[in-house]
Amino acid sequence: MARKAATKPRKKASQERSRATVDALVEATARILVREGFEKTSTNRIAEVAGVSIGSLYQYFPGKEALVAAVIDRHNEEIMALVRAALVEVAEMPIEKAVRRLVTVAIEAHRIRPELHRVLAEQIPRAGKLDVEAYGREVHALVRAYLDSRRKEMRKLDLDVATFICVSATEAVAHNVVLNQAEILPEKVVRRLVDETTRMLVGYLRRSA
Amino acid sequence: MARKAATKPRKKASQERSRATVDALVEATARILVREGFEKTSTNRIAEVAGVSIGSLYQYFPGKEALVAAVIDRHNEEIMALVRAALVEVAEMPIEKAVRRLVTVAIEAHRIRPELHRVLAEQIPRAGKLDVEAYGREVHALVRAYLDSRRKEMRKLDLDVATFICVSATEAVAHNVVLNQAEILPEKVVRRLVDETTRMLVGYLRRSA
DNA sequence: AGAAAAAGCGAGCGATTGCTCGCATTATGG
DNA sequence: CCATAATGCGAGCAATCGCTCGCTTTTTCT
Incomplete structure (x- = not known):
């Protein structure tokens, strides 16, 4: 309640191309889940498959659970x-x-x-x-x-x-x-x-x- | 097929007190699953809760999956x-x-x-x-x-x-x-x-x- | 009693994980 | 056109993971 990380809103909605980034991340998560299983589904892997950096991933999702x-x-x-x-x-x-x-x-x-x-x-x-x-x-x-x-x-x-x-x-x-x-x-x-x-x-x- | 690790049969049946060890390990796994969830269920934790060393754990189970x-x-x-x-x-x-x-x-x-x-x-x-x-x-x-x-x-x-x-x-x-x-x-x-x-x-x- | 086998131990390795932070790139609007 | 915000980047850290190996303790058997 107290803090909310002012400079890093962590999970923000999208306005432009970021929509595509979010979609790519979710889609990549689904593909990895199907093709490699839940255990292999790490944030690093998701970012890699989505063609997005881990940094960007964490700008929209607070963690692996959120992606899944x-x-x-x-x-x-x-x-x-x-x-x-x-x-x-x-x-x-x-x-x-x-x-x-x-x-x-x-x-x-x-x-x-x-x-x-x-x-x-x-x-x-x-x-x-x-x-x-x-x-x-x-x-x-x-x-x-x-x-x-x-x-x-x-x-x-x-x-x-x-x-x-x-x-x-x-x-x-x-x-x-x-x-x-x-x-x-x-x-x-x-x-x-x-x-x-x-x-x-x-x-x-x-x-x- | 070729190798079977002669000196370390990895998964051996029990004869005496080892029965108790195996039981303790399985029981500890169940308790952790219930009380801490699957994610927290690591081999180290299982051994700790069971009051058994990791070494012993691996004498009877080839890995976490086997315990679960x-x-x-x-x-x-x-x-x-x-x-x-x-x-x-x-x-x-x-x-x-x-x-x-x-x-x-x-x-x-x-x-x-x-x-x-x-x-x-x-x-x-x-x-x-x-x-x-x-x-x-x-x-x-x-x-x-x-x-x-x-x-x-x-x-x-x-x-x-x-x-x-x-x-x-x-x-x-x-x-x-x-x-x-x-x-x-x-x-x-x-x-x-x-x-x-x-x-x-x-x-x-x-x-x- | 003594030797061999069975059981138990735990420091610590290599690998992987989730995740941060400082910086680069791209869009927006005055 | 340039300032400011939005977005994207990725090396790398701290934590944790699964697991090995050399060793000690206990049990079994003769």
């Missing part, structure tokens, strides 16, 4: 863009169609950058955890709102519990589909998994036994 | 013991009871050492990945075998796909229950989650639409 956090945020934002769009698109659909769409999107979202996703999932640093939780809460709220709006088509259920379970299950299937089989994913199998997951969720949400 | 892998293995083995026992216990039960039991055990298993589980889940090192996959395959095989034995009570389904989805969903719920809410877990809510998850899975597996 930026990569994570970028990736999460891409995913969230898909998810948000899907939830809007789905707002007026009946649950069967909606669930199918959402499950499909969940898998697509996890497939945006499989290798990066894998690294981020497997070698989590430490920071950014709060942000991830924030995204989680947002998804929960959005899905909950949809389920609430379609209450009439469903059995009596505890909205929060149902949302929690549906979101967890969907994420898990998407996550495992991308992480376990990775590259070799016959489109047929994916469709099959979407069908089955949809069946499970719809069966769980609908009225009737 | 040992902790992971230990933890996974504890979990697998519960899971294996549950699957035996459940072998003769009808699906409703069996699923309820398995979901309960999944949550219990994730609760063995919540903080350690969290660290291992959040700050994975790199090694041991193969072992984790091996456990995953074992669970898959066991569950698949159970489902196969109860085929008559269920609708026609692709065993592998159904197993994959059920295991993924159950693990995800258990995982999130432990990681998200962590300490504050009213027993009532847990029961509720078990009930709902069971309902979803049984509804998915049973015959009838």
Whole structure:
């Protein structure tokens, strides 16, 4: 609180070409994470790959964690863009169609950058955890709102519990589909998994036994 | 292949008190992981906390990765013991009871050492990945075998796909229950989650639409 | 008892890491 | 056109890391 390093604001926004520098640094971080792993991701290496000096790096980022956090945020934002769009698109659909769409999107979202996703999932640093939780809460709220709006088509259920379970299950299937089989994913199998997951969720949400 | 360091077998089994040394090292690694995080987990620190010299550490473990892998293995083995026992216990039960039991055990298993589980889940090192996959395959095989034995009570389904989805969903719920809410877990809510998850899975597996 | 093997020790090496600071280069605006 | 700010630079320091090696202590076996 007291000090803020007057002469060296450490982390400053950009006005001109500095934007490019920041982008290059984040992009380099992502590439190194994917191609060399988290352990090899040092600030010196990042600067080198980005074609930027370490001095410049520290003008925009307070440390390695900040770089990695930026990569994570970028990736999460891409995913969230898909998810948000899907939830809007789905707002007026009946649950069967909606669930199918959402499950499909969940898998697509996890497939945006499989290798990066894998690294981020497997070698989590430490920071950014709060942000991830924030995204989680947002998804929960959005899905909950949809389920609430379609209450009439469903059995009596505890909205929060149902949302929690549906979101967890969907994420898990998407996550495992991308992480376990990775590259070799016959489109047929994916469709099959979407069908089955949809069946499970719809069966769980609908009225009737 | 060529060299094996004859005078320094590096990683040797134990005969007497050395057992205690190895245990102390693994236990110290776990404690540091939980209390100081993965970054602070250096071989020097591990030796210090274990009350053992670095020299001794390197007599039994080829490096930091091996220590962490040992902790992971230990933890996974504890979990697998519960899971294996549950699957035996459940072998003769009808699906409703069996699923309820398995979901309960999944949550219990994730609760063995919540903080350690969290660290291992959040700050994975790199090694041991193969072992984790091996456990995953074992669970898959066991569950698949159970489902196969109860085929008559269920609708026609692709065993592998159904197993994959059920295991993924159950693990995800258990995982999130432990990681998200962590300490504050009213027993009532847990029961509720078990009930709902069971309902979803049984509804998915049973015959009838 | 004594010798050999097993276990334990820790100073200290070479390498790497995160990061600073003084200076050079480029843009902006009066 | 030049003063001032913004941006970029990179040698190099202090700290830390993983790890070795020569040595002492303890145990085992005869």
